[in-house]
Amino acid sequence: QESVQNKTEAVMTEASDSSADEPMIIATEVHKWYGSFHVLQGVSLTVNRGEVVVIMGPSGSGKSTFARTFNALEDYQRGTITIDGMKLGDRQGNVDAIRREVGMVFQQFNLFPHLTVLQNITLAPMWVRGWKKPKAKEVALQLLERVGILPQASKFPGQLSGGQQQRVAIARALAMQPKIMLFDEPTSALDPEMVREVLDVMRGLADDGMTMVVVTHEVGFAREVADRIVLMDDGMIVEVAEPQEFFQNPKHERTRKFLSQIL
Ligand code: ADP
Numbered sequence: 001q002e003s004v005q006n007k008t009e010a011v012m013t014e015a016s017d018s019s020a021d022e023p024m025i026i027a028t029e030v031h032k033w034y035g036s037f038h039v040l041q042g043v044s045l046t047v048n049r050g051e052v053v054v055i056m057g058p059s060g061s062g063k064s065t066f067a068r069t070f071n072a073l074e075d076y077q078r079g080t081i082t083i084d085g086m087k088l089g090d091r092q093g094n095v096d097a098i099r100r101e102v103g104m105v106f107q108q109f110n111l112f113p114h115l116t117v118l119q120n121i122t123l124a125p126m127w128v129r130g131w132k133k134p135k136a137k138e139v140a141l142q143l144l145e146r147v148g149i150l151p152q153a154s155k156f157p158g159q160l161s162g163g164q165q166q167r168v169a170i171a172r173a174l175a176m177q178p179k180i181m182l183f184d185e186p187t188s189a190l191d192p193e194m195v196r197e198v199l200d201v202m203r204g205l206a207d208d209g210m211t212m213v214v215v216t217h218e219v220g221f222a223r224e225v226a227d228r229i230v231l232m233d234d235g236m237i238v239e240v241a242e243p244q245e246f247f248q249n250p251k252h253e254r255t256r257k258f259l260s261q262i263l
């Protein structure tokens with residue numbers, strides 16, 4: 001009796017899991033050249049709703065270039081990319097819609113130095129989403145609280161630590177209410193003692209179910225937060241695996257070599 005019930009539950013869980021697989025990003029055989037340099041050599045990846053995918057790989061392997069194609073910061077010459085059902089490259093209208101849905105956080109925080117923290121966050125929602133100031137401000141203050149820097153709202157970026165600035169950058173991206181967040185080495189420019197506060201914010205986002213693509217070499221984060229880890233090398237995806245498998249039992253020589261360098 002009990003085992004039958006367990007089985008039924010298992011089947012139902014499986015069924016609801018598979019029906020919940022909703023692709024938010026589908027990249028298929030993406031190729032890109034910088035002049036004659038073949039930087040993306042047929043890269044394919046699907047990211048489902050709520051999934052956290054970490055991209056690792058040596059410097060120059062094309063991680064940033066690949067991630068930046070997802071919100072049309074980089075173009076590409078072959079293949080297709082579909083974001084939340086919208087095909088990139090079809091129409092300019094799609095690019096605008098996709099940029100509203102895909103937030104991005106960079107290694108260099110790229111805040112506007114002459115605007116306060118609050119103004120940095122309210123600017124895009126007011127311009128792009130057409131929100132009135134009170135609404136933009138209310139949302140911004142909630143986000144500042146969420147990333148733990150509400151007391152800094154009226155300061156300028158130059159008055160904040162690197163970790164605080166990066167949390168402002170995250171709040172600014174979230175203010176557009178994106179469905180997907182891209183992070184490109186968000187902690188690489190930070191002093192070691194500030195890495196954690198930024199990773200904690202990202203972990204919180206993941207726990208809330210945000211769909212995330214994170215380029216990072218933070219092994220602890222990748223191990224604990226990633227659903228899957230992608231290893232890129234020479235413009236190709238070499239290996240995709242769940243963290244346990246990726247770190248304990250990598251299939252490919254290049255993954256082992258890469259891990260031996262960072263672990
Ligand atoms: P990663 O993020 O993995 O370090 P990138 O995507 O930044 O790698 O870069 C991949 C390769 O493309 C590198 O060899 C880099 O020098 C080259 N590259 C990046 N941007 C440009 C550009 N605008 N023009 C020419 N080459 C570029």
Ligand code: MG
Pocket residue numbers: 063064065184185
């Ligand atoms: Mg990079």
